[in-house]
Amino acid sequence: MFFNNLKPLHGNVYVNETWCKGCGFCVQFCPTNVLDISPGYNAKGYHPPYAKTPERCHNCLYCQMICPEFAIFVKGDDECVKGETNQ
């Protein structure tokens, strides 16, 4: 347990499965490997991504930037906007 109260930033990944065309960019380029291709299909017949290890997301927003279908977005946790806990 670190003595200073630094905490990594955390974001929550939201996927709009109906818009996804399964290109896999977000899965391939996520720097902390949060995402993976889900086994299920969406209405268009693609495999949309899902957050396999959501705790690893640092809210870098890269997946949101590169998604060609605007089908993924990330929202940071409000409680640790500055990355510091209340301890």
Place this chain on the structure above:
Amino acid sequence: MTKKRTGVFVCHCGNNIAATVDVKRLAEEMTDEETVVYSQDYVYMCSDPGQNSVIQAIKDNQLDSVVVSCCSPNLHEKTFRDNAERAGISGFTCEIANIREQCAWVHKNREEATEKAIKISRSAIRRVAHNKALDPIAVPVTRRVMVIGGGIAGIQAALDVANAGLEVILVEKLATIGGHMLQLSETFPTLDCSQCILSPKMVEVSRHPNIKLMTYSEVQDVSGSVGNFRVKVLQKPTYVDPEACKLCDDCVQVCPVVVPNEHDLGLTARRAIHIPFAQAIPASYTLDVDACLGLNPIRCGKCKDVCEAGAINYDMQPRTVFEEVGAIIVATGFDLYGQENLGEYGAGKVEDVLDGLQFERLCSASGATKGHVLRPSDHKVPKEVVFIQCVGSRDPAQHCAYCSKICCMYTAKHARLYKHHVPDGRAYVFYIDIRSGGKGYEEFVQRTMEDDETIYLRGRVSKLHRTRDGKVRVLGTDTLTGQNVEIDADMVVLALAMQPSKGTEQAAKVLKIGRDKDGFLAEAHPKLKPVESVTAGIYLAGAAQGPKDIPETVSQASAAACKVLALLSQDTLSHAPTVAKVRESHCTGCEMCVDACPYQAIRLLNGKAVVNEVLCEGCGTCAGTCVRAAIDVKNVTQLQIHAMISAIMGG
């Protein structure tokens, strides 16, 4: 060719040689040699009367070459070569036959030792018969100095050299200078704040007009020799322009990544972009590329977005810089022996078992807890603390055989600091024996025992483990009462052995300087050349050479600086003229010697090998490689070697 006139001088060296070697017989038998016209023995050839007799004999007998049968040429070759010069012949026609280290000291049988001494002396006579009078080569000097390592040793050496007016390049591997001393809380035996006495020196380094500071840099290659080294330095990118950075700390606020902070030895965390500590020199942030999510303005890029000064540049590239220097000081320091090597003490996996440097960070006012001693597991004040000395040291069976020298003192200091922070706490120290040699050191340990009521237990700790109620159970012995001791401690501090740092290992490889059996840098002579490395022009300072405390480190750094100044105050350096020489008629230009030369002293010119006499060290590797015997080292020619071998074989 006229006949050579050689004189032989046999030294008794008191009884060092004379006890084992029949020196009278040796001197007499040497006159049987064809070239020898004069021979004498004397009790101490290196004494003033002895030296004068050599000079007189050369003059009286018109000697043109001299053999002195005495101790190692490392010691008195220069003395006798100077005598030859004073008598009017070339110093390079004087050779030493080592009959002390290589004969008298290693044998007991007088008869056989005398036979061997005769053979050694005879081979030197045959060799000197072919010696040429040579003149030393004058080499110009580069009056710049490189200091490798920015700890207290490197800082002190750099300041001393720079204050004398020479230009210094200080190379540090990390993003800031300061080294381990900056991590310390207080220093023994005066308990003054380590940071407070070091930071003025750091500021001086950063402001000094003669010091060029290269942080985040590593020495990759060194060529050349004493007086003229060429050093290749790799400067790693920090991705932050220190000129533009305003130290506003905005980037740190937005960086999403948290990793352990090396400066606090993992007790605190830091961001991927960070400044090691407030007084860092140079005062600038560094982007840790391993922790960063990616050097890409789209991928994260939060720090760059928020930086108003525009100091962050993801496109910064590593830079390779070449520096010409005349001398190098190596001050690459130490690392602590890894806790992972100590299975009996939990291999670094038991919580609240700290090493000495971590405890320093707990006590330090600028440290992890802002100067409150708290234990890492639950952030509570530890009421019982056990300090264990000689962890990894003095244990030839499993760990390091040597004594790390400073642990007795710093453990006493830790115990005192702990008692000052937690007056109602209890401190136990397990020790083998207390080694407190130094000015004021013994008194310091006594005060720890008496004034601060630290409980000293003479014995070792066999093992420790964590109990269910969150304590660390320490099982040891008190050999003075002969009882086993069991302490449920809140925290345990290990006085780990010092070992040469990773950087020391690397520097030794790059600079091609020797290391001793423990991996510390080897000095040229343990007593008389403690700051010189075995390579001329490369000097040692600080804990890279062996475990030592701050006062000793500073002394050695200043000593190294003084040696460098003495070396570089000469206009030219004289280089031994016993260098390789190519017989052009025999050379076929096969280039084998070019590849074999460890000093890059040979190149091909018009299809023939040419030796750069300044770079050549006369090692003879080329002569051993050449298949046509076209290259020879002056005064150690193949003819001479053949003559020496046949003399030893009895020919």
